[in-house]
Amino acid sequence: MIDVLVVDDERHVRTLLIKMISNLFECSPKEAESAEEALKICDKERFDLITADIKLSGMDGIEFIKRLRLRGIFTPVLIISAYATPEDIAEVCRYGPIDFLAKPFTQDELRKKIKGLLDLKRDTFEKYLREAEGFIHSNLSGDLDKAEQIIRVMFSLMPSSPIPHYLMAELLEKRGNRELAQRHFNAARALDVEQRGYKRGEEIDTD
Template sequence: MNYDLIISDLKLPGESGIELVKELREKAIDTPILIVSAYTKPEILSELFKFERVDFLSKPFTKEELLSKVKELIDEPKESFDRALRMANEFLNSGDLNKAEKLIKKMFSLSPSSPIPHYLMYELLKKRGNLELANKHLNAAKSLDENIEVKKDAENK
């Protein structure tokens, strides 16, 4: 399920709002997040602002302040699919496969029905030597776009 915005308190049952933000970002969920709290310690704010698309609103706040923050976060331009594509390609070409994988996962969340992340995942897994899973991603890419052509190289002959 996709959401336009997540609003959470800093104090949650069983975990903190910071832990929630970490979990969401680790799962490549790029939804903007607004954390509200009466606790405004600098170390808390510093930890929150390490993450992209996260903002903070101190309690108590007015209706206007809340609406303003919500509008800012929703109107903030998302990291574009094209930018993620360019960066993922750069990391694949440079051999930084972990960074490439992170961006490819982000691309899946930005455009789940696109064949491009599947093709990039194919390239990444092929470089890691996981040909079985790589071919599954290639087949997924082809099923989404029958015009995808695979470069013929030593591994594909």
């Protein structure tokens, strides 16, 4: 099951999208009728995917996505619009992961676009994992800061994954902050339902 937020100022469009996404992915999407409302929701909750129109009353879809990214929220966004210009698409694609679906569309087209973004999210997460590991194990100055930036993006991409917590615990332990490292390790263990751990399964020694 995935968590989806549908953002559109037309009620009938939101209703249609929610019905289609619910049927395709057996989930219960949340909705927002404006970008302002959506930002408030995203400040409190994390989603696997957001759908949004470019043309919204009040703040438009491009500004909405910019503000999401400034908040450190890198959730994939599917732009669903009948009015997006090539310039709009080029502008918004700077704030990926992003894809575009033109109205009107079929249910199968919607499924393919959502699946593509979710697959991209997974691949991006795995790429960041490799990069973060490299920086954590590097002895070069500034690489731990780079690792921390990447890990924070990973938290945004997959907030329910234990892996960013394991990485942050390892990073903080390397910095000597054992108390905070243990908190992240405990959070990782709580999320890691299979208790597989990440590289190691022992607790951090805080003595």
